[in-house]
Amino acid sequence: MEEMIGKVENLMMGEVIHMRTYQAIYDTLFSHYGPQGWWPADSAMEMMLGAILVQHTNWNNVEKAMKNVKVYRSPEELYELSLDELATLIRPSGFFNTKAKRIKSFLMWFRQYDYDVRKLRYLKRLELREQLLQIHGIGKETADVILLYAFGKPIFVVDAYARRLFKRLGFNMPDTYDAFRSDVERELPESVEIYNEYHALIVMHAKVHCKATPICTDCPLWEYCERQIS
DNA sequence: GTCCCGTCAA
DNA sequence: TTGACGGGAC
Numbered sequence: 073m074e075e076m077i078g079k080v081e082n083l084m085m086g087e088v089i090h091m092r093t094y095q096a097i098y099d100t101l102f103s104h105y106g107p108q109g110w111w112p113a114d115s116a117m118e119m120m121l122g123a124i125l126v127q128h129t130n131w132n133n134v135e136k137a138m139k140n141v142k143v144y145r146s147p148e149e150l151y152e153l154s155l156d157e158l159a160t161l162i163r164p165s166g167f168f169n170t171k172a173k174r175i176k177s178f179l180m181w182f183r184q185y186d187y188d189v190r191k192l193r194y195l196k197r198l199e200l201r202e203q204l205l206q207i208h209g210i211g212k213e214t215a216d217v218i219l220l221y222a223f224g225k226p227i228f229v230v231d232a233y234a235r236r237l238f239k240r241l242g243f244n245m246p247d248t249y250d251a252f253r254s255d256v257e258r259e260l261p262e263s264v265e266i267y268n269e270y271h272a273l274i275v276m277h278a279k280v281h282c283k284a285t286p287i288c289t290d291c292p293l294w295e296y297c298e299r300q301i302s
Numbered sequence: 303g304t305c306c307c308g309t310c311a312a
Numbered sequence: 313t314t315g316a317c318g319g320g321a322c
Binding site (some may be wrong): 208 | 316318319320322
Binding site for chain 1 (some may be wrong): 305306307308309310
């Protein structure tokens with residue numbers, strides 16, 4: 073009761089109530105940081121390789137690896153390389169032996185479609201997702217990143233940053249990947265542009281403010297945040 | 303839960 | 313020189 077009176081008093085003092093919705097967070101981040109223009113890649117093929125290379129590392133390291141990969145101009149040339157040769161190329165991205173196998177698996181799959189995304193575009197969003205998840209080394213996050221940025225399918229990418237951010241803000245966090253994804257997708261319009269920007273904005277925000285140890289000074293989401301520490 | 307692995311800031 | 317960082321398989 074005292075708490076209610078306190079809230080009423082706060083309201084009378086002109087405090088604004090901020091609705092903690094996925095849409096409101098998106099709008100606020102977009103106004104603050106502006107369009108991010110992801111994903112930086114020359115082709116769908118390069119984008120998908122980048123999605124594997126960026127697993128458990130940062131974009132800076134991917135760019136070094138990608139520079140070496142791009143010496144080989146065609147997917148066929150890349151496919152002919154041995155695991156060791158591939159691993160040497162992608163060394164700067166870390167976990168190079170693991171990722172070399174994953175890229176091999178991916179290329180083996182993509183080869184069935186003549187390395188041509190147009191031959192896969194007709195598939196429905198979740199059908200294509202199932203295809204990608206069959207590839208050894210591609211899990212849900214990587215699959216969704218590929219669906220969104222290489223195939224232009226509207227899908228919300230759940231990553232460690234998104235989990236940390238929304239948990240901290242005070243959202244009821246579902247415990248599984250797909251439950252979280254569905255929660256967000258239920259609320260937002262089915263727009264590739266929005267999902268594209270949302271993922272990028274969350275990454276940006278997590279690096280600038282909502283880090284492991286948060287930097288709350290000048291945080292654009294301050295008014296929305298319950299600052300749940302865990 | 304453990305393993306895979308380089309880069310960069312401090 | 314050390315610690316933080318970051319997905320998926322098993």
